[in-house]
Amino acid sequence: MKRLALTPIQAFFLLVAAMGVLVLAVEASGNGYFQTFTALMLVNVMLAVSLTMTNGFTGMFSLGHPAFMTMGAYVAVLFTYPVGRKGFAMPALPEVIAQIHLPLPVAALVGGLFAALMGWLIGRLVVHLQTHYLAVATLGLIIVVQTFALNLDGFTRGGRGLTGIPREATLALIGVSTVLVIVLCWRIKHASLGRAMLAVRENEMAARCFGIDAFRLKITAFVLGAGIAGFCGALLPHVVSVMSPKSFGLILAFNLIAIIVVGGQGSILGAVIAAVFISLGSESLRMVEESTGVYGVTQVIVAVALISFLLVRPKGLFGLKEPFIRTS
Template identity: 70%
Template sequence: MTAGSPASSRRLSQLQALVLLAVLLAGGVALLEAFGSGYHRTLAALTLINVMLAVSLTMTNGFTGLFSLGHPAFMTLGAYVAIAFTYPAGRKSFAMPDLPAFFSGIEWPLPAGALIGAIAAAAAARIVGISVLRLKVHYLAVATLGLIIIVETLALNLDGLTRGGRGLTGIPRSAELWLIALCTLLVIVGCWRLKHASVGRAMLAVRENEMAARCFGIDAVRLKVTAFVLGAGIAGFCGALLPHVVAVMTPNSFGLMLAFNLVAMVVVGGQGSILGAVFAALAFSLGTEGLRPVEESLGLYGLTQVVVAVVLILVLIWRPKGLFGLDEPLVETR
């Protein structure tokens, strides 16, 4: 589309969109830091982390047509690895007695720890992915659900590293809102660039028709591994950020329900649409937070989750491609 055509004149150019996104994020952070309460800042942080998770899952599942439910497994892994680096050095021997001696003296800043957590998650995804991604769709779904349970079981039983079911407390609240906003910007822009680069187009080709794509010489398995590993890396990073927002980490912090909720966000947004995932994650995070008082006043715990599940079924029946399908609303895509 050329810049002057009527269809594109109502759309923002990519540069305009980038500036707008950056201004929105920076403005939001500045406002919340100046006027917001602690509750608002925490809510904003959790919402932005959900946005990153949804965008990364739309890359893994939406672009290549995989159906992985394994994000929470990689988040848990990333979180525990990061905490091993960032936990107050003085309390490590008490809380994590089985940690190798190497860790006992170090207390790194969060970005370094989270990055290592992300790398660990990506490495694990690489090892699991080479084998699991050759499976057919329905086996992959069950295998990644199994992965969540495996990781949870390990975390529960490796008492000396995780304090088991009691969970680790006193994690420094070092995930500043501006840091999370910056990461969100980077994740959105990175996935956008990927989707509209040749790698992304090849991924979309695999999603549309794997056999046809392979006939064109596209290495489908390698692309799936790439999407899986990148998604897991971002998941590991987000998993590392989260306990540094809420100060607590337990083996079931990130479980099966989170896997479902992330899939819900991706599907409602349109599998493969980055902005769709962003909007769906915003709507999900704020919507469930809005329903929480209703749930509590009626004493109907579980209501929110029922609503999410029913909405998802209805969306799939009435609008199987989600809000935007593969398209990006509002912004020019070339």
């Protein structure tokens, strides 16, 4: 039997078709629960794919995604919150911005760009840190950003959180974004840029010895990851209509790491598959939790899955590889 192997172009059309069917079917179902779940799952896919680029391609160990999501989310909400209620909810907002209302796709891009800019500023300081030092630094970043969000209550309403954020994140918007993020990361991985990043991951000093600027590539991967995280963070409050400083925190950072470890650090398809399965799994477990009253089972099971993979199959499902797709 011949092994299934699509060309990248065929895989792209398959992805577009699958996404189209999923979005249309879920929209047509008219079921709000399915719609929200699908939206959250697709955002998880984007987050996982971008983290597998930042961490998996270059060998860095950043936990910073939730920090950049928080930044992106609050910046985007500044532009999408109903103008009439901004004076009440965000009294510190300058009049100029208070008058502006942007459609979500634009606001989310602004949020993503802001997160990317912050990623560049922070990345210049931290990406030279090796492995767990970077993990600790980015862990700290999550806390710092949450504290800022909590205390900048003139913009964020602090711990009370913002409610009534317009549910403008349509499934179509999220579906298209997901395809774009996957294509972006795929193109990078299979270009010279991606090979150079992988070289840095495999052996940084050897890579530098034939002219690869490791620092620059790490910054590139970190900033792109931060930008995509910021964009995803901007979409989420427009799915669930609320946002608080604690929305994106340590547990999310941990879950994302679990997803990319299970998928295989550096495998885009692995990240997609793992994100879908872990989203489905934790959602069904959540229902079990609610019916049995035993809360926290989901987190335990995700953690156990992570530990089992690290013990039995440390390279995850696919390692660096992209299964089912022919690559040179």
